Amino acid sequence: MRNFYLIIIILFYNTAVSQSLGKRRIDKIENTIVKITINGAQVGTGFVVSENGIVATCFHVIEPAFVRDRNTNDIVAVKNVKAKFENKEELEIFVLEDFLYNGAWYEEGLVGDYILLAPKENNSKNMSI
Template sequence: MLYPNKIQMIKKTLLIIILLAPVSLLAQSLGKERVQRVKESIVALLINTSDDVSNKVYRGAGTAFFVNDDGYLATCYHVIENAIVYNNAGLKIGVRDIAIRTISGEVIPAEIELSFLNENRIEGLLYDCVLIKAKTLPKSKFSYLPLGNFGDIEEGDAIYTCGYPLGLPTHIVSTGILSTKFEELRKATSSSKPKTEVAQKVRNLAWLDLTMNRGNSGGPIIKLGSKPEDDYVIGIATFILNPYANEADNIANFIRLQNPNSDLMINGVKSGKTTMLLAEAVANNSIGISGVVSINHLKAILKWK
């Protein structure tokens, strides 16, 4: 004989099983093989911020990933943009040293592929993609990711990525879905005055239901296949959606200029510094919506099939 309490417990258990069953069926573990390969393929991209040639200071700028076994890597143009030095007239006068840091912690000098500083610079800027090369191959094991076709992924397909967000010294793996594909007309203007339009391109993008933060830029967006060997890169992580980022950045920069350590104390805490830290946290925080630019653009620039 079943007592009322037991009947209620059975009903609740069955309800939980029914509710969770679709989730467990849809959820697909990446598995050890996938995670290991993507970890071995991504690197933290570093830019030297010091003007003292005898004392280089490298800081994290974003993520990059190997695209072949010759040591070439892809990333976003905006990730390496601070490495390019211009004069007041907008002319390039130099390039800061860059390096990559592998999963093993090995730091290797790298360089921007020369064409992206010259004939491919405008296209790299418009499509936000660039190729870099490690000056020497990593001593530790590394993998490269096959580049696929952006046209082969559908809205709703499962994706994953790996990168170095928020300046963290370790990688973060994230999973999600490709939500909505769209096109955007992007224009480039001259750096000289008066500014004139020098080029415009339509680029293919997609919204992602995928948590990324600053530092993820330049990482691979990978289509999840039925088997690890079926996975391929469909795009490069290029932006996050944060409607409060600009305002929060403005607040943080304003307080920083006002010397946050010299203001009044509230309950033993400097209010200016606290506000600045909160604003920085808001500016860098993801709300779970991000974006990808098609890998087809980089392949077209390089004339890769």
């Protein structure tokens, strides 16, 4: 009977610890999901992929932020892009240069429909992921 109680206690402890770890994992994941805005309008979502705040999203989400030359279709400017967290905190982000027109990853990002965005230096912070 003593062993039975010991087994019950161990099972209860393992269940409690596992539920606690699961909740913490979910909280961490929720803290990495962001809403992407262009000039204040929400256009999609993304997620933080590194501790220094790099955000991954779909290329088609950011495409409206590109201002293109009418004659050459080259990207001449990028509109104001921000990542908004669940806690309402906003982080100004920019498109990594290699993803811009004729950059090393432009065609791969366009075909694969992904892009990486980085926080602007003046407001970058260490993200816990």
